[in-house]
C-alpha cells in the first residue's frame with residue numbers, strides 16, 4: 344500500500360485553557376496526523392473541545408504543551424502555521440457586508456501579495472479558479488448581504504481555496520444549511536481533498552454525512568484522547584454508541600428504533616425501496632414486521648406499469664401506503 348503523506352503531525356499535543364483558577368485540559372498527548380488527499384471528520388459531543396483543537400491547529404490559540412508540525416519539517420513559526428500552509432474556515436458570520444464575493448475570496452491571496460495591495464494576474468487567476476471550484480462564479484459580483492447562508496459558506500470555502508494551502512481546517516461548515524447544501528458542502532470538501540491532494544479537517548455534528556463521506560474519523564468523548572479510524576470500523580466497534588449514548592437510534596442500521604406498541608405481527612414481501620419504506624411505515628405505526636409465515640396478515644408490495652400496489656392476503660389492494668395503514672389501524 345502507498346505510504347501516506349502527513350501534512351500535519353501532532354506530537355504529544357495537549358490543548359485547552361490555562362485559566363487563573365487552573366488548567367482546563369481538553370485533550371492530552373495527542374499523536375495524530377492529517378494526510379494528503381484525505382477528508383477527516385472530527386466528531387464528538389458538544390463542549391468536548393473540537394473548536395478549541397481546530398483553533399489550536401490553526402495557530403489561533405496556544406497549545407498547553409506539545410507541538411504541531413506542518414508539512415515535512417518542524418513548524419517554523421512559533422505562533423502557529425504560516426498562511427501558505429493552513430487556511431481555516433470558522434463559524435463566524437461574515438461581518439463586512441458591503442464587500443462583494445470576489446473581493447472576499449481575494450482575501451485568500453493576502454499571504455502572497457507582498458507589500459503591494461493589488462492582485463497580480465496569478466492571484467486573480469487563483470481567485471477565479473476558487474470561485475469555479477465551488478461553482479459560485481455567478482455570484483462573484485454579488486454583495487455578501489445578498490447571499491443565503493449556504494452561499495456564504497461556499498464563499499468562505501472559496502476564500503480558503505484561493506489561499507492555496509495544502510491544509511484546510513473547517514469548524515462546522517454545514518451549520519444552519521439545509522440538507523441539499525449540507526450534502527453539497529461535504530461532497531465538495533471530499534472532492535477537493537482527492538482532486539487537489541489536500542488534507543482537510545472538518546469539525547462536524549453531521550453523523551450521517553460524516554459516516555458516508557469521511558476517509559477518517561477523529562472521535563472525541565472517551566477521556567481526553569481521540570479514537571481514530573475509518574467510519575465503518577468505528578460504527579461496528581460500537582465506539583460511537585459509547586460516546587454518544589444514542590437513545591432510540593440504531594447507528595448500525597441507521598434507523599430510529601420504533602416501539603412495537605400494537606403487539607401485532609404483519610408479514611411483508613417485496614423488493615428494494617418500496618419494501619424498505621413499507622416496512623418503515625408499518626414499524627413507525629407500532630407493528631412488528633416479519634418475513635412471510637402462516638396465519639399472519641400478509642402484505643405483498645408489487646409494482647405494475649410503473650405503479651406501486653399493496654395487496655393484503657392476495658385479496659384487498661391499496662394504491663397508497665396511507666390507505667393501507669388506515670385499513671390496519
Ligand SMILES: Nc1ncnc2c1ncn2[C@@H]1O[C@H](COP(=O)(O)OP(=O)(O)OP(=O)(O)O)[C@@H](O)[C@H]1O
Pocket residue numbers: 360367369387388389390391392393394395396
Ligand atoms: N475562551 C475560553 N476560555 C475558557 N474555556 C473555554 C473557552 N472557550 C471554550 N471553553 C471551554 O472549552 C470546552 C470546549 O469548548 P469547544 O467550543 O472547543 O467545544 P466543541 O466540542 O467545539 O463544542 P460544540 O460541539 O458545542 O461546538 C467547553 O467546556 C468550553 O466551555
